[in-house]
Amino acid sequence: MTFRSKLVTSGESYDGDRAAMLALVDRMRALEARAAAKSEERRPVFDRRGQLSPRERLAALLDPGMPFLELYNMASCLVDDPDPDTTVPGASAIIGIGFVSGVRCLVFIDDSGINAGSSTAMTVEKALGGLAVALKQKLPFVHCVESAGANLMTYTVELWARGGGLFGGLAKLSARGIPVITVLHGASTAGGAYQPGLSDYVIGVKGNGMAMLAGAALVKAATGEISDDTTLGGAEMHASTTGLVEYLAEDDAHGLEIARAVIAGLNWNDHAQVTRRxxxxxxxxxxxxxxxxxxxxxxxxxxRELAARIVDGSVLRDFKPGYGAATVCLQASIYGQAVGIIGNNGPINPDGATKATQFLQLMDQAGSPVVFLNNTTGFMVGADYEQAGMIKHGSKMIQAVQNLRSPKISLYVGASFGAGNYGMCGYAFEPDFLFTWPNARTGVMGGEQAATTMEEVARRTAERKGRPVDEARLAEQRARITAHFDRQSDAFHTSGRLMDQGMIDPRDSRRVIGFCLQTCAEARARRLRPNTFGVARP
Structure with missing residues (x-):
């Protein structure tokens, strides 16, 4: 039945909460705009070369008017630059799911307007995340390449070691029968040269597109040979001599037209018949x-008030509402897709855990996707809950979450602390999609709880040793621990470290969940034609 809301949308409480939430949304949008503005500073270089900017490439590639779901929009926020006033999110790349010639694709655009598109550790992690989504959701992978390679100013050996996963990921896609299409807009040097090499289709742009293991300066330093970049790795050379380039484009726009034509020619949608409801x-x-x-x-x-503003017709069916009442289990539809929803009205107790476990098993039986709305401080603690079997019942819930075969979509909408995060399909449980709201908090526990715990430890230690309690020192410790935990649990901190797949405006939750549900449905309906090693070049 249609949910009857009790929300009062006028008054000081509602207005204050709304203003605070929208201020966080504004902060997110300002950070996104900062990345776009930083990239635009290189506009004179693009114009001089006759190129499109990275965001213009994205717009030209995608179908006009169709949705585009950006992933990892906050990547690197507060990481390479911890100053909130100057940090730039995005990690020099734009990744998302969009439609190209009517085909749902994973799109990866090197943002060569920022540090010439050079990669940091977060760029690598973002790219690996995109490859994992493409593999799991069976999405053609389209890469618009222009990158100076690894950022040597921030180089770590971990970046190099993890970077090998980019090449391995491309090989996996091809072997699974998921095509990889690369448009070579600019330089792709050193290890990056293997990105077009590991692609199924390569479109090279005349004059600007280049792929080489070493540029002219490095070749001269290493061997003494005098050459030039065009001879070593120009798109024209690769189209006629090495066979690395299948299609030669006159300019960026032409290259993207060819990429759209290649994808249209895959007949990709013939292999996934999905019912639109x-x-x-x-x-x-x-x-x-x-x-x-x-x-x-x-x-x-x-x-339930939140769920009713996400689901079709605001119609909810409440599962065991009087049992384990703080754990809310609902059945509904989102864009015509039947779903189960698990949310939190507080910590998870033994009854809530057993209810959720049964609900998850029923959703698995029906093949229904599950949406997890995280707002919990964790599993309940204390003698009564321990004796009621909190450990074993919580473990059952975690087992059900991990082994659920239906699609799993998680949103951090408030707190997601401790093992409650695990029971609510958090980061480590590999949901198909995981997004955060800007107000969310995730971590082992809240700052105040951590500070109180450590204060109690200090008091007991002093008592055991017969020493007086230094109240001033405890107050300093409390403030320090609270700030430390709260800083790390902040959504901008965690999203910057790719502990989710992006930050969204809470008001967009229905659209984002619906897009993800459709993506999962296509993946499960799609028939692939895998081979053993991927497509190799002559």
Whole structure:
């Protein structure tokens, strides 16, 4: 039945919560704009070379008017530059899922407007994340290449070692029967030269596109040979001499037209027949989510109010509402797809864990995707809960989450602490998709809880040793520990370290979940034609 909302959308409480949430959304948008502005600073170079900018390449590649779901938009935020006023997110790459010639694809654009597209450790992790999504969701992988390679100013041996996974990931895609299409807009040097080498189709742009293991300067330093970059790795040379380039383009726009034609010629959609179901928009407005959910995770609200603003017609079927009541299990539809929803109205107790376990098994039996709305401080502790079997019941829930065969989509909408994060399909449990809201908090526990725990340890230690408690020192310790934990649990910190697949506006949750559900449905319906080693070049 249609959920009857009790939310009061006027008054100081709602208005204050909405203002606080929208301020965080504004901060996210400002960071995204900062990355775009930083890239645009290189516009004179692109113009001089007759090139499109990275974001223009993305727009020219994608089908106009179709949705594009950006992934890892906050990558590197507060990582390479920890200053909130100057940090630039994105990690010199734009990755997302969009439609190219009607085909849902994983698109990877080197943002050569920032540090010439050179890679940092976060760039590598972002690329690996994109490859993993393409493999799991059976998405053609389209890479618009222009990169100076590894950023030697931030080089670590871990970057090099993890970077090998980029090449391995491309090989896996090809062997699985998932095509890899590369447009060589600019330089792809050193190890990066193997990216077009490991692609199934390569489009090279005349004059600018280059792939070489070593540029002219390095060749001269290493061997004494005098050459030039065009002879060593120009697109024209590769199209006529090495066979690395299948199609030679006049310019960036032409190269992207060829890429669209290649994808259109795959007949990709013939191999995944997905039923599109009729659906109704929520009766309750998703815009109200901004005022419904408090920024302070300690302030309670009913998770059903949130779910009712995400699902079709705001219609919810509540599973065992009177048992383990703080763990909310709902059945509904999102864009016509039947789903199970698990949310939190507080910590998870033994009854809540057993209820969730049964619910997950039922969803697995039906093949229904599950949406996890994380807002919990964890599993309950204390003598009563230990004796009621919190460990074994919590373990059952975690087992069900890990082994669920249906698609899993997680949102961090508030707190997601401790083993509660595990029971709610957090980062380590490899949900098909995982996004965070800007207000979310994730970690082993909240800062206040951590500080209180350590203060109690200090008091007991002093008592055991017969020493007086230094209250001033304890107050300093409390402030330091609280700040340390709260800083690390902040969504901008965790999203910058790729502990999710991106940060979204809470009001966009329905659209994002719906897009992800459709992506998963296509993947499960798709028939691939794998081979043993991937497609090799002559």
């Amino acid at each position: 009729a659906h109704a928009e929520p009766v309750l407005s998703p815009d109200e989510i901004a005022g419904l959910v408090p920024v302070d995770y300690r302030k309670p609200y009913d998770m």
